[in-house]
Amino acid sequence: MRDDDKTKEQLIEELVELRHQLLDCRKQDSLEQGCEKNQEQRQADQKFKESSDYITKENHEIIDYLKNSRLFSHLPESLIRQLVPLSEFSEYPAGT
Numbered sequence: 001m002r003d004d005d006k007t008k009e010q011l012i013e014e015l016v017e018l019r020h021q022l023l024d025c026r027k028q029d030s031l032e033q034g035c036e037k038n039q040e041q042r043q044a045d046q047k048f049k050e051s052s053d054y055i056t057k058e059n060h061e062i063i064d065y066l067k068n069s070r071l072f073s074h075l076p077e078s079l080i081r082q083l084v085p086l087s088e089f090s091e092y093p094a095g096t
Contacts, residue, residue, distance in 0.1 A: 003011065066072040066080045075083075 006014070062084055063077070063080055066075075066083070067077060072080060072083075
């Protein structure tokens with residue numbers, strides 16, 4: 001049926017229905033974008049955890065040293081683990 005043949009009420013009903021469909025589509029798009037962002041965040045969190053685990057494994061000796069030193073002994077281990085990648089430790093011969 002052509003729009004010219006429809007009554008004002010029919011056109012209004014059709015407009016309302018189209019608006020509802022548009023809202024549904026926008027909600028669905030929003031949900032899909034939210035799911036994509038959540039998945040990206042989960043992947044980023046997993047990569048961070050993997051890199052953190054790697055740093056911890058590779059620098060376990062350094063972490064133990066820092067935990068036992070007087071300078072860092074009061075700090076929680078989680079903070080020490082965060083400090084390790086930010087520092088480059090060098091060994092110097094005794095008496096230097």
